[in-house]
């Protein structure tokens with residue numbers, strides 16, 4: 001059976017995922033696309049042989065759509081997820097699942113009332129070979145109990161529409177998910193420190209930002225988010241344990257030593273750095289839809305991350321250490 005997918009949002013990652021589904025995801029076809037910019041929708045739909053529908057809600061309710069892929073801007077995700085749950089259709093949403101914990105709770109409550117886990121969140125780094133290898137080392141106990149985690153998240157540049165809170169709600173969400181997943185722990189407090197700003201930014205943007213998190217078991221995490229670092233897409237992570245450390249490998253490429261120099265390329269964006277992880281997460285999602293089961297990061301994960309980003313966003317400016325307000329995890333989410 002082919003899973004017929006309807007896509008909402010035909011921007012950078014929407015177009016990327018549509019191409020990916022056509023080229024590398026077995027048993028799936030994009031049949032409908034909508035975007036508030038109909039020209040974008042038309043362009044992406046024509047490449048896939050799909051229909052353009054007038055709105056995202058039309059995609060959700062279209063009888064030819066078996067499953068929905070949400071790749072519109074973060075603050076628009078919640079309404080589409082609620083509509084998909086209402087229609088009883090599996091839905092994959094790009095991160096962030098939601099931009100407030102209140103919206104996250106609406107989604108987990110609606111899903112529980114529907115009786116089925118329908119939402120999967122695109123925390124694709126859980127599919128990256130390097131992060132997976134880190135998780136195996138941590139699980140093996142080789143480096144002992146984790147004590148500290150150091151993370152760096154740099155983008156070459158960010159567009160003018162990117163504002164200070166997005167460093168937390170759009171960018172740091174990847175690391176917040178990884179703290180929870182790698183350490184199997186919850187984040188209990190957040191603090192955002194605002195250092196000297198780069199002059200190569202837009203006036204409205206606090207960039208870089210330095211974030212500190214604490215987990216329930218007492219692990220301390222530092223995260224630098226710098227979205228106008230100019231030189232490339234640079235993602236780093238190291239966990240320090242009682243007996244050793246484990247570090248995210250450099251993305252595989254040659255290191256050339258010649259003429260008294262060492263050189264290796266710096267990747268330029270997420271689409272190159274995590275291409276294999278994106279392939280893998282969509283292949284897994286489509287297989288799970290076909291088999292009628294839930295898979296991958298769920299709406300509880302999306303909500304738990306939003307609870308952390310709420311606290312961090314409130315700390316932005318004041319630099320206060322703020323508690324993360326998280327509900328009790330229902331048995332429904334295992």
Ligand SMILES: NC(=O)c1ccc[n+]([C@@H]2O[C@H](COP(=O)([O-])OP(=O)(O)OC[C@H]3O[C@@H](n4cnc5c(N)ncnc54)[C@H](O)[C@@H]3O)[C@@H](O)[C@H]2O)c1
Nearest residue numbers: 009010011012013035036037071072073074076094095270
């Ligand atoms: N996993 C990752 O590493 C990754 C990478 C890039 C983007 N993303 C996420 O994907 C989402 C989209 O990001 P992008 O970079 O493609 O942005 P983008 O601006 O390139 O594209 C977003 C598209 O959504 C459309 N849109 C906005 N509101 C809409 C609505 N209500 N209904 C239908 N269409 C709407 C816009 O017109 C635009 O074409 C964001 O949530 C972003 O955080 C994730």
Ligand SMILES: O[C@H]1[C@H](O)[C@@H](O)[C@H](O)[C@@H](O)[C@H]1O
Nearest residue numbers: 153154155170171174227270
């Ligand atoms: O939406 C993108 C995407 O999630 C990238 O992986 C991240 O590096 C960017 O900062 C963010 O804006």
